[in-house]
Amino acid sequence: xxxxxxxxxxxxxxxxxxxxxxxxxxxxxxxxxxxxxxxxxxxxxxxxxxxxxxxxxxxxxxxxxxxxxxxxxxx
Numbered sequence: 001x002x003x004x005x006x007x008x009x010x011x012x013x014x015x016x017x018x019x020x021x022x023x024x025x026x027x028x029x030x031x032x033x034x035x036x037x038x039x040x041x042x043x044x045x046x047x048x049x050x051x052x053x054x055x056x057x058x059x060x061x062x063x064x065x066x067x068x069x070x071x072x073x074x075x
Contacts, residue, residue, distance in 0.1 A: 026056045034063035037070055046070075 007013040010028065014021040033041075033055070040046050050070060059066055 029058070030055060032061045033059075034066050037066060 001007050001013055001017075002010070007016055010025055011021055013019075014024045017024075030052075037046075041050075059069060
């Protein structure tokens with residue numbers, strides 16, 4: 001919806017979709033995960049302890065650093 005121009009900001013999107021802005025911001029951070037880590041998660045190859053609750057705590061936007069932090073998920 002942001003890409004399509006329906007909303008001009010995360011704040012507008014949150015208000016328009018009746019979501020908490022902080023929650024939405026954290027969920028949108030997941031779009032910055034390295035593609036191979038996303039694929040591992042989609043295929044269920046991530047470690048059991050790697051859940052949304054861990055990813056919502058934050059991670060580097062640098063894919064190399066993500067892989068180092070989340071190495072078991074990318075293997």
